[in-house]
Amino acid sequence: MAESMRAQRRWYESWWAMALWFVVASVAVRLLFGGMDEWLSAVIGGGLVGGAYAAFFRMRQRKDGTISGTETDDVPALDRRIRRGDIPDDPREREAMDRLVTRRLEQMSARRFYWAFGVLIAMDVAVGILAIVNGEALTGLLFIVGGTAFCGVLFLLRRRNIKRFEGVRQQLRGAHTEATATSGAAPASTEPSRAASGHFGD
Numbered sequence: 028m029a030e031s032m033r034a035q036r037r038w039y040e041s042w043w044a045m046a047l048w049f050v051v052a053s054v055a056v057r058l059l060f061g062g063m064d065e066w067l068s069a070v071i072g073g074g075l076v077g078g079a080y081a082a083f084f085r086m087r088q089r090k091d092g093t094i095s096g097t098e099t100d101d102v103p104a105l106d107r108r109i110r111r112g113d114i115p116d117d118p119r120e121r122e123a124m125d126r127l128v129t130r131r132l133e134q135m136s137a138r139r140f141y142w143a144f145g146v147l148i149a150m151d152v153a154v155g156i157l158a159i160v161n162g163e164a165l166t167g168l169l170f171i172v173g174g175t176a177f178c179g180v181l182f183l184l185r186r187r188n189i190k191r192f193e194g195v196r197q198q199l200r201g202a203h204t205e206a207t208a209t210s211g212a213a214p215a216s217t218e219p220s221r222a223a224s225g226h227f228g229d
Contacts, residue, residue: 040103042085050077095127114198125199128192148178
């Protein structure tokens with residue numbers, strides 16, 4: 028299983044690539060609103076935010092790998108296969124995928140999601156109000172409107188992902204049931220029956 032999983036890895040899904048993209052995006056946004064005069068603080072702030080994101084992302088991957096029974100670096104590839112509905116042939120990979128799907132569904136449970144959803148909206152509104160109080164009305168409005176719109180997109184994506192994960196889990200468990208039934212079936216006898224051969228013993 029390990030070799031086939033490693034073959035599915037992509038560099039752009041690695042934790043360091045994700046952190047790098049986050050740093051670039053953070054620096055670009057700060058330069059866009061603060062101007063090029065703020066490039067040093069933008070780079071330092073982006074680096075700190077990117078480092079914190081990388082640490083959080085890696086910690087989450089390790090926990091996902093432990094729960095699913097795969098290596099940490101194989102989690103993004105397994106997630107990608109789940110999104111595509113690519114059911115592996117290897118029974119161990121199917122079991123790992125099933126455990127990861129179950130974890131993803133637990134993470135998107137209503138209680139956890141609405142708690143995180145509320146915190147995210149509160150943070151966006153707080154940052155927006157702070158910017159407006161400091162005289163940056165446009166930036167504040169962008170934070171409030173953009174953050175609210177982003178949370179709305181997350182809500183729609185959650186519903187879509189739940190349906191996808193439930194469908195993948197049904198396929199995985201259906202394949203497992205079919206494989207179990209096939210392996211548990213009694214093999215057909217290839218030896219001709221004594222009655223058919225006309226031999227009943229001496």
